[in-house]
Amino acid sequence: MKYLRRRAIHGVLLLFGVSVLCFLFSDLAPGSFFDEMKLNPQISPSTVAALRSQYGLDQPLALRYFLWMKSVARGDWGYSFAYNAPVRSLLVVRARNTMILTTTATLLAWLIAIPLGIWVADCAGRLQDRLAMAGTSVLLAVPELVLVLALLYWIVRTHALPVGGMASPNADSLALWAKLRDLAAHLVVPVATLVLASLPILLRHVRASIIEVLRAPFIQAARGHGIGRARLLFRYALPAAANPMISLFGLSIAGLLSGSLLVEVIMGWPGLGPLLLEASISRDIHVVVGAVMASTLFMILGSFLADVMLLVVDPRVRLD
């Protein structure tokens, strides 16, 4: 219990630190949101200055940070200049979209990696294993960008699936079931890309852990007691090999909000990625800070979850 409390405190401190750094770096970047307007001859400099002071951008950094902290404590995460809306509602919508994409992809990747990894570890050294290793090497070498572009090219050519976005133009008018089917159709390519990008690493880790465990004496002893192969793999080998896989799972969770930026941008998926990209370029500072904080929060939650899972799964680590 004390351990969990300590981790929670560390998490809060980390969030605090990240927010400070975020503000600092955003301020270091030259210019502000309203600089674009300066280029527009129809807007007078005094209007720009007035806008700047209205949004408090002429105040010193520390004060701005303090004010931001105060409003975050109240639940108000700031205001987006570009979208003219509170950051919070923006983030919630976009984060939800990203989560739909990444959660599906992560679950799918793990659901494939574990049984496949176990099967491949069982036939270590044989043809299936070597093919799998060759396949994962190729996938590791191909950049995510190439993968998504290749898939995009294919669907543009074959018109098999929607080319981008999250929903078809007529989505609102569809019934629930049809809406879900539409969503699924849009999910296929981005999820496929993310799965293909993360699967090789997961597969290799699972395979390596299982191979390591299969060498242990207790597996031999269990075999000597007549335990069948399938039970040996899933009931004996997998739990014992769980530790490194749990740490990896924690990393997967950590990347739920931040790992899909490229895919979202290219496929036009309305998630956190494109929002962060636009906001960074236009110096929409509150959006940037808000998005980064959300990603950091997930990273902390991810590693925390991994630790809790380790406590649950491995009795040697547990508090007695």
Add this chain to the structure above:
Amino acid sequence: MRTLLDPVPTGASPLLSVRGLTVRYGGPHAAPALSCLNLDIAHGEIVGVLGESGSGKSTLALSISGLLPSKTCIEGSILFRGQDLRQLEESGWQEIRGAKISAMFQEPGLALSPVMRVGDQIAEVIRAHRPTARNRLKQECLQALTEVCMPEADRIYNSYPHQLSGGQLHRVVMAQALACQPDLVIADEPTRSLDVTIQAEILDLLRSVRRKFGCALIFITHNPALLAGFADRVLVMYGGRIVEHGPVTQVFQRPFHPYTKGLLQLIPSSSAREGLARMTRLPAIPGSLSDADRLTRGCVFEPRCSARIARCQSKFPDESTPEPDRRVSCFNHGI
């Protein structure tokens, strides 16, 4: 369930019958780990296998349980209750292992999964051979633990291996091996690296358990002192061959083979024990077994033997029977 009191019909066929067993790891031209082994084990008897590292005793244990790696070259036959184990597929082996032939290996701490409760691991063995209801399963596990004299069987049932002491782990592994009441139990150096006090306890336990269940036991060790008063017969192995064979008392009283004589000389005799004589040097057998020795056409022990003669290099001695019920493979056993 059979006990030792049930009469074994005389002239009954042996429980385990091994003929001409030759095992080579690493291909048909590698040095043999076991050569032309012949062995019979009757129902309910305790057979001691005596030998040092490299004598092939662990290979023998693995062969009888079918746990040799798939690329091993095996020749010969292993008949268990008349059935040739060499013909078995993996599914056939799974039925035999744990239920009819059970093994206990060294280091019980490593023989148990570190992330499963001990009771669950015993339950798995029972489940693998007899479909049993969940609550019955726990009862049987607790009973198995009580059979091996574990107090607080309930607490042990729920513990993990790292929470138990060495002696307790040994008992758990024994409970696992005996859970399905097998006909043959192979114990491969079960007391290695154990404290002397716990060694004595484990031997007592094996004795009492065997009396209760009537199973045959193959006890593999490198220390002859453990077999005295325990085993019925002893097989002395060296370099993959059985060099001497006979009832324990007779072999220890009057060993024939030079290797057996060498081993037995190491056990302290009464005079030194009473502290009258301190030895300045132990009567160790010089040298050690190397792979090259195994490939020889002659006797495997010849390079280290103090009683060697010219014939020993050219041919491995056939088994001779200097006394009834005793066999030795030596040209110069001095009788």
Add this chain to the structure above:
Amino acid sequence: MGSEHAARLALAPSLVRARGLSKRFAQRQSFSRKEFLVDALTEVDLDLPSQCLTTLVGESGCGKSTLASCLAMLERPDRGEIWLEDRDLTRLSPRDQRKLRPNIQMVFQDSAGALNPRFSAAEIIMEPLEIQRQGTRKDLRARACDWMAEVGLSPDWADRRPLEFSGGQRQRLAIARAIALKPKLLILDESLSGLDLSTQAQILNLLLDLQAEHCLTCLLISHDLTLVGQVADFVLVMQQGRIVESGPRAEIFRRPQHPHTQQLLASSRVAESAFRAAAGGRS
């Protein structure tokens, strides 16, 4: 043997003397503040007579390894003194300790774990010599090969890795590494457990030879008296962090005083008395 050995025993000065050694460990469960205090050593006094083989026996967990670590300066006792001839090891600064380290060397139980698997046999023996800066690499390699021959390993195997050796050969290598620095005291912490009986006998003979050749004092820690009990000069019996009995071998075997000593002797005798009965009193 006989009278001159007995005379030597009686006159043997102590090479190492320890007084009042105490060491306590605090064990903490992971993720918890609860601490368990373990008294590994409590007021241990011992004398190791020079050029004699002393054996320290006791059950697992009685503190033998902790005692060995303290004597070898690998751990610092909480209280007490350890005198090597005329210097108190517990009061030395790390730099002075380093100078004295060649005098006390240790051989461990798990030879595979104690030898660096990436080094060759010769490199393993050369390592302590290099650390103490005792010569050029070529010199040291030649000396390493000499030591290998001395412990019964063929110098042709100088480039083999430890895992290519058998258990007994690895322990010989570990012994060679330990005596390469010509120590005065050699501590063997359960180095014979896990070896075959015949190999144990060979290694004990090797130790006796080395002891005579190099005037070594040996402390052999063991839980099994079968073989060691035949060749030791002195016996120390330990139980739960204390030395409960000590004395010349003959005395301890003939008239053990402390119940724990009696128990240890009885256990190792159970198997052996059965053996003697089976062997019909063969002597």
